[in-house]
Amino acid sequence: MSLLRVERVTKRFRGLVAVDAVSLEVEKGAIFAVIGPNGAGKTTLFNLIAGVYPCDDGAVYFDGARIDGMAPEAVCALGLARTFQIVRPFPGLTVHENVAIGAMLRQPKPQAAFAEAEEVLRKLDLWDRRAQTAASLTLPDRKRLEVARALATRPGLLLLDEVMAGLRPTETDRMVEILRMINREEGVTIVLIEHVMRAVMALAEQVHVLNHGASIAEGSPREVTRHPQVIASYLGAEALG
Amino acid sequence: MRREHFLLGLLAAVLLALPLALDRYQTSVLVLVFLAAYMGQAWNVMMGFAGLLSLGHALYLGLGAYVSAALFVHFGLSPLLGLFVAVLICVGVAMAIGALSFQFRIEGVYFALLTIAFAEVARIGFDHLKWTGGAGGFFLSVAGSQGQWWNLRGGPLFFYYVSLAMAAAAFALCVALRRSKLGYQWLAVREDAEAARAVGIDVTRARMSAVVVSAAMSALGGVAHVFYYNNVFSAQIFDMSRSIDIMLAPIIGGIGTLFGPILGAFILIPLGEALIHATQALGINAPGAKAVFFGLALMIIIFLAPSGIWPSLRKRLGIGEGKP
Ligand SMILES: Nc1ncnc2c1ncn2[C@@H]1O[C@H](COP(=O)(O)OP(=O)(O)OP(=O)(O)O)[C@@H](O)[C@H]1O
């Protein structure tokens, strides 16, 4: 059984159809990528899955239960965590506090939550920054903090919205390594939105392509990068070379 | 023993013994300090911890005062019992305001305006409520009940210890809350409600609990207030300026800090008293002279320490706050 099933979900903003009858299925344990040009509706799709907006049409199932229409906090409590493309740390709090607050979802004792947060911070190479306020972090570190905080809620499924944007190639490789470890060792299923194709190629088993809100292709990374419509609308001519 | 525990113990010892060295007037000034520290901490739970700006906190102060006073005057009910009714009523009103604003997503400035509106409604309502004296004020008789501590009857020395105990208890409560899961949820909601939702925090529930805790604390402040002054006037107790007075100590001391409201009260109240004496001594009788100087002093303090005095002082003393 698939862990996440999205069935013909649609979201309109006034006239604009941001997500247009998109369906996809993510198997438990998979790493699944969603790609597409700017404004394709990727983030909106995440917001629909995470309960930020109600769907205008369609349904979302997580672990067999229908979750569309549920509040974001309820979706997270079920084990579906997300990061924000435009990072949203708790700016005035320390890095350690940010992540501990995530851990408190499953671990109500603050002291134990801080201990759990330590593990997560070490995993994401943020332990040295623990006493800094989130506001004082550089963008790459804030991206890592997004992942750490979401991961601290012990999700079964992690939605990652462009966590590699703005990272240098070495940092991207490190993040790929970390995500692979989270996926393999902790069994966290990952759905990621990513423009960095080298990360997508390295990580994803399955890739779903959106354009103008609609699905235009799905398959293995090799398959979709050869898909003529994907090349035309997203990857552009240079990808042909 | 950690440094902050030592300093806190020292402060407690000094304050417990201090009345021996004070005259009646000085004692009464410290009562005002402790009451301001207490109310400041109550307000700080909402604004400092949960990020909810209340500009109408006089509402709970006034309700607590009127309810406990009316129960005492009309039914002879001891304020030690009446305070439970006062707390219940304030919590009920707070939950109604909370439900209204969270239901209709009234946030930020609009939430603050709503709190003012409710305080104003109470002011006008109690102006017309004959049962509690209307606009002429409501008075507790002083005669015949001297020394009845169970009826909160006593002079400045008695209220020195009552208000000191209240401020200390509020501090202990705030420390415990700040280190609890709920406390961290408040901070998360204050920092970014959307992000808080994304880590599984029920934002409405967190905000509601902050409103309830703050209102319950403020109700007790109202009880102490009316039994200390032996009178209450709706035009004063519910006034906007009262709500501002409540906020000043935590703003000066440091919003969201644990010790800030207390430090702020220790600075503001004596400053206000000193200004009264100074303007009298200098023969400046122009109306509002005190307010002008007070405002200037506040501007200087806020200019020098924009996030409050306690955060910078704390670093000098090497004291940590927060962290379990
Ligand atoms: N809250 C909103 N209100 C109105 N329009 C919106 C809203 N959110 C997104 N849109 C619009 O919906 C479309 C899809 O936006 P979305 O953010 O989902 O794209 P995206 O694929 O994530 O793009 P990017 O790669 O730039 O992040 C865009 O045209 C955007 O302007």
Ligand SMILES: [Mg+2]
């Ligand atoms: Mg996006």
